Amino acid sequence: MDRKAAIRRSAATVFAEQGxxxxxxxxxxxxxxxxxxxxxxxxxxxxxxxxxxxxxAFTTLLESHAKALAGVRDAEQKLRCVVDAHLAFFAEHxxxxxxMSRESExxxxxxxxxxxxxxxxxxxxxxxxxxxxxPRADVPAGVAVFLLFGMxxxxxxxxxxxxxxxxAEIARAAQEIFLKGLR
Numbered sequence: 001m002d003r004k005a006a007i008r009r010s011a012a013t014v015f016a017e018q019g020x021x022x023x024x025x026x027x028x029x030x031x032x033x034x035x036x037x038x039x040x041x042x043x044x045x046x047x048x049x050x051x052x053x054x055x056x057a058f059t060t061l062l063e064s065h066a067k068a069l070a071g072v073r074d075a076e077q078k079l080r081c082v083v084d085a086h087l088a089f090f091a092e093h094x095x096x097x098x099x100m101s102r103e104s105e106x107x108x109x110x111x112x113x114x115x116x117x118x119x120x121x122x123x124x125x126x127x128x129x130x131x132x133x134x135p136r137a138d139v140p141a142g143v144a145v146f147l148l149f150g151m152x153x154x155x156x157x158x159x160x161x162x163x164x165x166x167x168a169e170i171a172r173a174a175q176e177i178f179l180k181g182l183r
Contacts, residue, residue, distance in 0.1 A: 004042055007032050011049045016098035020106045051111035057096050058118035075132035084171045086152050091167035097156045135182045148178050
């Protein structure tokens with residue numbers, strides 16, 4: 001793991017545990033094992049770290065979806081690929097998921113614009129798949145998409161692999177509930 005990735009990982013844990021507002025740059029430096037000067041070598045401040053966590057997570061998700069969806073034609077299989085990749089990523093990155101879910105409004109300016117564009121790309125991707133599935137007339141595609149994200153993005157609040165099963169098992173449950181309700 002490169003140094004910035006290690007810093008992101010540690011910072012995500014700090015932000016997830018303390019909240020972005022309450023965490024200090026000193027807390028992040030301590031968690032990474034770097035001095036403040038060492039941390040500032042990699043990042044200008046907390047906002048840049050938060051941006052990097054969110055930017056990297058959304059970029060990774062979009063890239064993993066592109067790979068998983070390559071050559072897949074069936075809309076239901078596309079949805080299953082997206083849910084699998086989403087939940088697998090976040091099962092390995094619980095702290096990042098907490099930060100993305102709870103701290104999404106903390107960024108401003110250019111950082112917010114860039115992350116918002118990645119979010120819009122992600123929503124468009126999933127919405128396109130949901131529209132291909134031809135949901136019931138009383139279930140607007142946009143509503144269905146955000147219900148699906150709600151189901152997936154709050155996993156961090158309750159998920160325990162020992163008790164709840166593997167990410168793949170959770171993905172199967174989410175897929176079945178979503179697809180049956182959609183139709």
